[in-house]
Amino acid sequence: MNYHSQIKKILTVLFCTILFSCLETPSKTKTEKKYFNDLGEIPFDEEFDDINFKLCHEDITFPFNYGGIGLVYEGEKKQLVKTFTDNYQSSEIKGQNGFITIRFIINCEGKTGRFRVTEMDFNLKPKKFDKTISGKILDITKNLSGWKPHEHNGRTLDYQQYLTFKLNDGKLTDILP
16 A cells, blocks of 8 residues: 555545534433533523513623632622511421522623523432422512622623522521632
8 A cells, every 4th residue: 555545545535534523412402401501501582581682792701710700789798688687587397408599690891691490409409499489489589689790801701600698497588609
């Protein structure tokens, strides 16, 4: 075999390897897409999201922990806790124990949208809370108005935030972060 024929074979194998490694099966794509959405991406969903909520930069949304963003709220965590203490009253409801996490985006104007709710027990297993509990916590979160825009390299950008609520028998005992 001559040199050119060997190079052709090597390039053919290399090309096929690259081509087949880029192909994805539909089920893998759906699984990966769901996985990344669970991790942090919050794409628009016409079933849940307000069509009037606009991102300033659809191409980039900083995760909540990027560059130490953390909690950027007027009055900081103290004010956030006070808002929930003043607005969330629940009777004791036995068995309503665990965590409710609400993820959302804050745009460059400080407005919020694309809320996603995850509920789990103390063993971090999926759990459904009574709708009066999860609904009230979501309503209060949606009405928080003290979020500040995030600035990075002289640009005001959209960013993701999460709040996790710890509940014991329906009583709110902690808010994270």
